[in-house]
Amino acid sequence: MPAYKEIRPNAVAIYIRWSTDEQTEGTTLETQKERCSLYLRSQGWNVTDEFIFIDDGYSGGSLDRPALSRLRQMVREGRVDCVVTYSLDRLSRSVADTVTLVQSEWLAKCVYRSASQPISTDDGNPTGQLIFNILASFAEFERALIRERTHSGHVRRAKEGKYPGGKKPPYGYRRDGKGSLVIDSVGEDGTLQGAAAVVRQMFEMATTGPLGQGPSVIARALVEEGAPSPTGGPWWMHVVARILQNPVYCGHLVYGRLPVNPAHRRDKTAPHRLRGQKPLVELEGVVPAIVEVETWNKAQQLFRERSQICRKGLQSRNRSLLTSIARCKCGGPLSVFYDRVKTRYYRCTRNFQSADGCGYVPGMLNADKMEQAVVKAIKERYGSPELRRAAVIMAKAERESGEHQANCQRAITEIDRRLQEIDADLARVRRAARRGEIQLATFEELRIDAETERQELQAERAEREKALEQVRTIETSLSDWEALMVQVDMWDDLEVNSQRDILYGLLRSITMYRQKGSNDAPEIDLVWETP
DSSP states (O other): OOOOOOOOTTOEEEEEEEOTTOOOGGGSHHHHHHHHHHHHHHTTOOOOGGGEEEEETOOTTOSOOHHHHHHHHHHHTTOOSEEEESSHHHHOSOHHHHHIIIIIISTTTOEEEESSSSOBOSTTOHHHHHHHHHHHHHHHHHHHHHHHHHHHHHHHHHHTTOOOTTSOOOTTEEEOTTSOEEESOBOTTSOBOHHHHHHHHHHHHHTSSSSOOOHHHHHHHHHHHTOOOTTSSOOOHHHHHHHHTOGGGGTEEEESSOOOOGGGBSOTTOTTOBTTBOOSEEEESSSOOSSOHHHHHHHHHHHHHHHHHHHHTHHHHHTOTTTTTEEOTTSOBEEEEEOTTOOEEEEETHHHHSTTOOSBOOSOEEHHHHHHHHHHHHHHHHSSHHHHHHHHHHHHHHHHOOHHHHHHHHHHHHHHHHHHHHHHHHHHHHHHHHTTSSOHHHHHHHHHHHHHHHHHHHHHHHHHHHHHHHHOOOSSOHHHHHHHHHGGGGGGGSOHHHHHHHHHHHEEEEEEEOBTTOOSOOEEEEEEOOO
């Protein structure tokens, strides 16, 4: 186990859980709280209500519990150094969940200790580490057995010619009563219908012409025709490419490998064989083919030829400053396009992936003008020592004024404490109603009042979180930020990659767009990064 930081006396949390089906007196809420509090005091730690988390009426079979969720969030924020429970089963009844939570999510963030068992995950207790590691080994063994049984079942089904369980059938196919793949819809005369006809149309388009038609062109044509997609939404080029590269459509069932680039194929006559990577299961003739093997192979060959043509222009496209940084207002990335006289333009990729487009940048934006505008804005903001000094002074002032952030954090903590109390009160009232100690009408009235207060508190917490996010500092350090500003003076002497690094450090986002149907000049929205 790695070494943990020193446990702060005021950063120790107590977690208590009691489900409704557990009536043992030794594990009641009061007993657990008292035992854990005594343990904390014996270690010299403080017991505070803010760090006591109670799940009353929740089973330990799942980690989906309100108080435990709040505790996990505090651990992620670094506010908790140690978690103490009465016993290990109070944290979870599932050994796998317990090990995953403590050894994965809380690793190097906090320590776990049990108040009644010699279990500890810090370096100061080797016996506790040994016991916990034994539990971890059994949990890992259990997970390995489950994976092995699942994988063996999938392999067995694939060898029987059935589609492996747990997977959605490929587009154009469905499972029959025995688990084998059959074509989704076939007419009485044997013609393909529905999704299967769409797949055959896609392969025909991909193999028509000297280089066929690419996935983006096919996707746009399918959208225009209104063809149903696998997800029920619009067609996208990556969905079309995945279908065109799946060997199941030519009758080959393959299991036990991940899809790879078709350019790596070794045997041109067997579409499912890959260079240096043989699938666990590869069967021919067990799946009804929608297209012939020759058609499938021709589609893959045209894929490779189109890829080679695209790679020839990759170097020139990489010289464009704003590729992979700037985006359209719809959120889509901007790609570079060259006209007949080799003039560079930026355009939104969603405009040619979908027939409807994105509503912005209907034409093309002159790349040189867009890049010059961005560079001009950077130089106007950081292009002189006086401007950079003013920016640093402002950033330091904003960083030092953290009072608002502290107030927001204290308010969120108080709201979480009150929400925890509401959950505990509701659980007690629910048990009292089951035992007949209070009338159902009284219980319903109390429940409605509690739910109303809960909604109001959750709304207030969301507002506080939003305000806290606005004042939270970013990861970029002030020194790195200053170094990037200085490089603005050397902008014209830098390579494109170095200029991109400056853009990534000084700008949070670049948005370029022009409203659809507008003849106005394109607009550029720059969101500046501040440390």
